[in-house]
Structure formats: C-alpha cells, structure tokens
Amino acid sequence: MNENDTKRLSRLTAILTQLQTKRLTTATSLAEKFKVSLRTIYRDISALIQAGVPILTEEGKGYTLMEGYKMPPVMFSESQANALILAEQLVLKNKDASFIKDYTEAIDKIKAVLRYSEREKVNLLADRTRFEQNVNRKRNSNNISQIQYALTNFLLIKMEYINEKNAMTIRNIEPFALISTTENWLLIAWCRLRNEFRYFRLDRVSKLEILTEKFEQHKMTLQQFFDKTS
Structure with a gap:
C-alpha cells in the first residue's frame, strides 16, 4: 500500500466517523475538513457505498447514514x-x-x-454549553448532571431559587443552555413564573427536582438566542 492509498484509507475511515457523528453531513464540509476537492469526496462516498455502508442522500441537504447502522457500541451511561x-x-x-x-x-x-x-x-x-475558565477553581454547584439530563430529555425542572435579595421563590423552568462564567455556572431557561427566558445562577439553587412533565423543544441554537437577546 503506497502513501496515497494510506491517506485515502485514513480519510475514508474519518468520513465514516463523521457520518456516524452527525445526522447530516455535506460534501462541502467534508471537502473543507479534509482539504480535498468535492470530486474526491464524491468518489470517497461512492467507495463507501460500494463497500456496503448504507449512506443515504437527502436532496439539497447532505449525506446521512441509514438508522441503525453503527460500529459495536461503547458502554457509556x-x-x-x-x-x-x-x-x-x-x-x-x-x-x-x-x-x-x-x-x-x-x-x-x-x-x-x-x-x-x-x-x-x-x-x-x-x-448548548459554553465554558469560561474559573480562575478560582471553586466548586459552587452540584446540580449540573441533573440539569444536563433534563436539558437533553426536555424535562421540566422544579427548583427553589434564592435571588439577589436573598428571597426564595419556587420556579418551574424549561432548561435551555448552560454557561460557565469566570465565577459561576449559569442556566438559561424559560421561566414559567415570569413567562420569559431567565438566567439562573446554579449556586443560588437550594433545591432541584426533575419532573416527569416534558416541554416542547425550543427551536433555536444558543447563538440564535444570544443574537435575539443582545
């Protein structure tokens, strides 16, 4: 196997990884990632299909793998x-x-x-996650794992929240995104009490409960949220 064959085999493996990672992948994004021409990507996709990989084309959108095709699973919770x-x-x-x-x-x-x-x-x-380095390295919350689970499963959260005036309120919220500032973790969520998106400091959450009630996913990215609220 010469150097060109080795490079192509490596690229084919990487393309398969990309297809398994994302629901939709475009030829343009693959060409940019691997610094090759679109024609090369088309040939690579054709080679994978001929090898039995069930790649589907969504017209005008990109490539996707047939549901259910995957490498042997890794046992992560x-x-x-x-x-x-x-x-x-x-x-x-x-x-x-x-x-x-x-x-x-x-x-x-x-x-x-x-x-x-x-x-x-x-x-x-x-x-939906942004991080800025916490220079003090202080651990001031212990609810991130629960919030992550609620965020990705679209489950309502009920919490007791202490505001800046040290007053406690009970909020039912729809978690949207997590952000780490230099001092605190912040949760962006739709607050049903205030009927708007709010920022909540996790160090002010005194009690948190994940409810069984689901909410409708908010159809925007975190950047779109920032653009909308800036």
Missing part, C-alpha cells in the same frame, strides 16, 4: 457521555492546537459509536 462533552468544552480552552485536535477527534469517535438517540443528545448538549 448518558451521564458519562454528558461528562465527556463538558470535558470537551474545557479542552477547547487549552492553548495547544495539537492537543485540541487530538481530543476533538477522540470525542468524534466516541460520538460515532453511541446509539442514535444518545448521539443526538450529546450533540445538543455540546451546542
């Missing part, structure tokens, strides 16, 4: 998969480009072997 996504956000703050590249590729491989429903959840969580 949902909370463990969520913890890996949170760790990815921490790694992205590292200053070393090679370290970020290696970790991101490892996370892509982990996502690729998760079940479809789990993969959709970790992708949602990755999109």
Whole structure:
C-alpha cells in the first residue's frame, strides 16, 4: 500500500466517523475538513457505498447514514457521555492546537459509536454549553448532571431559587443552555413564573427536582438566542 492509498484509507475511515457523528453531513464540509476537492469526496462516498455502508442522500441537504447502522457500541451511561462533552468544552480552552485536535477527534469517535438517540443528545448538549475558565477553581454547584439530563430529555425542572435579595421563590423552568462564567455556572431557561427566558445562577439553587412533565423543544441554537437577546 503506497502513501496515497494510506491517506485515502485514513480519510475514508474519518468520513465514516463523521457520518456516524452527525445526522447530516455535506460534501462541502467534508471537502473543507479534509482539504480535498468535492470530486474526491464524491468518489470517497461512492467507495463507501460500494463497500456496503448504507449512506443515504437527502436532496439539497447532505449525506446521512441509514438508522441503525453503527460500529459495536461503547458502554457509556448518558451521564458519562454528558461528562465527556463538558470535558470537551474545557479542552477547547487549552492553548495547544495539537492537543485540541487530538481530543476533538477522540470525542468524534466516541460520538460515532453511541446509539442514535444518545448521539443526538450529546450533540445538543455540546451546542448548548459554553465554558469560561474559573480562575478560582471553586466548586459552587452540584446540580449540573441533573440539569444536563433534563436539558437533553426536555424535562421540566422544579427548583427553589434564592435571588439577589436573598428571597426564595419556587420556579418551574424549561432548561435551555448552560454557561460557565469566570465565577459561576449559569442556566438559561424559560421561566414559567415570569413567562420569559431567565438566567439562573446554579449556586443560588437550594433545591432541584426533575419532573416527569416534558416541554416542547425550543427551536433555536444558543447563538440564535444570544443574537435575539443582545
């Protein structure tokens, strides 16, 4: 096997990983990622199909894998998969480009072997989490895992919240996103008491309960939320 064959085999494996990681992948994004031409990507996709990989084309949208096709599963619990996504956000703050590249590729491989429903959840969580380094490294909340679960499963949260005036209120909220500032974790959620999106500091949550009631997913990304509220 010559160097070109080795490179192509490596790219085909990486393309398969990308297809397993994301619900839809475009030829353009693959060409940009692997720094090859669109024609090369088309040939690679054709080669994977000929090898028996069930790749489907959604007209005008991109490529997707037939539901149910995956490599042997890795036995992660949902909370463990969520913890890996949170760790990815921490790694992205590292200053070393090679370290970020290696970790991101490892996370892509982990996502690729998760079940479809789990993969959709970790992708949602990755999109809805932002992290800024906590310079004091103080641990001032213990509800993140529960909130992550409620966020990705669209479950209502009931909590006792202490506001800046030290007054306690009971809120039913629809969790939308998690953000870490330099001092505190913040939860963005639709507050049913105030009938609007609110920011909640997790260190002010005195009690939290995940309810069985589901809410309708908010059809926007975190960036769209920022753009809308800025």
